[in-house]
Amino acid sequence: MEPWLGDDETRAVADVLASGxxxxxxxxxxxxxxFSALQEVRHAVATSNGTTALHLALVVAGIGPGDDVVVPSLAFIATANAVTYVGARPVFCDVDPVTGTVTGSTIRAALTLDTRAVIVVDQGGVPVDLEPVRELCERHEITVIEDAGCAVGSQYKGRPVGTGADVAVWSFHPDNVLTTGEGGMLTTHRADWAARARSLRSHSVNVPAADRRRSRMAAPEVYVEVGFDCQMTDLQAAIGIVQLGRLREIVARRREIAARYEAGLSGLAGLRFVADPPYGTTNFQSFWLEVLPGFATDREGLLARLADAGISARRGAMAAHRQPAYRWRDxxxxxxxxxxxxxxxxxxxxxxxxxxxxxxxxVMNSVRAAAGVRR
Incomplete structure (x- = not known):
């Protein structure tokens, strides 16, 4: 992955530097x-990264010690880490074999008597089938949090992903489709959750820093609860505004590349490619493929052949429950x-x-060569 950055971002940052x-x-x-307008949601709260956004989402949702939170193991470890930060227990669930995302049935199998929240992940930009998850969670009064960190530009049933969750979070890391260098966002329709998240991200001070700068004589600072320091800078936001303006073009280009890959490699036996699910479209934050037993080599062998050709491929999503930090988890x-x-x-x-x-x-010639096919 290489982020698409250009002169517009450079000028935007220069303007912020000049502003002081x-x-x-x-x-x-x-x-x-x-961002809230783009995602068709009432409130958006910018943060320092996607992990801090998820941490804040759990806090404002009231999740804490004694609570269980169902999370997919097939996700970056930050998803489970954020649950641990608030003193709750991550309970790992399985995923759909085609999309790599959770389903209502995989979540149901992991529910406990103490489940208070579920975190669904749009894995690699593939949208979660959210309606069955919501139906299940509403019956049990469980909060639905959508980790849409990789999914800006993806759609679920004709609408942006994240709109159907109680709260959603986003990441703007350079590996993602839209980047601010580092940065994240929390979105929700609930005004009270958004207001508390805004407060918590700035140490829960009663007067925001921007208001203190504008005032002739700032009022005394009052810290209403124990908060955090996870603010986004104006430098990052300036880049994000430019990136939002070209998001449609970025996603279209990624979908074009994914279509080229599928057309060029679909004739090879033993490979299965990520694709749009029937209920939505992906932004192809990742173009992943599954190496099946019918292929000429296994996944590690294909990675080695690509590396020998100077091509930077990577293993797919990790299993968090296999990591030493979570080997004992439930x-x-x-x-x-x-x-x-x-x-x-x-x-x-x-x-x-x-x-x-x-x-x-x-890339395609190297994969064909690994399959034993001449150019």
């Missing part, structure tokens, strides 16, 4: 407004066979805006 307001200020406010009554299979068999091919035809053909 470098920390959280008017650009952050503008970025939040534009899975309820859920089996994680699909998660383990996808972790062992999937890899991610290069996909970014600047990947030209020469690069695409290099």
């Amino acid at each position: 307001i470098l920390t959280q200020g008017p650009k952050v406010k503008a970025f939040e407004a534009q 899975t309820g009554n859920a089996g994680l066979q699909t998660t383990e299979r996808l972790t062992d068999r999937t890899l991610v091919l290069p996909i970014f805006h600047g990947l030209d035809n020469v690069g695409l053909n290099r």
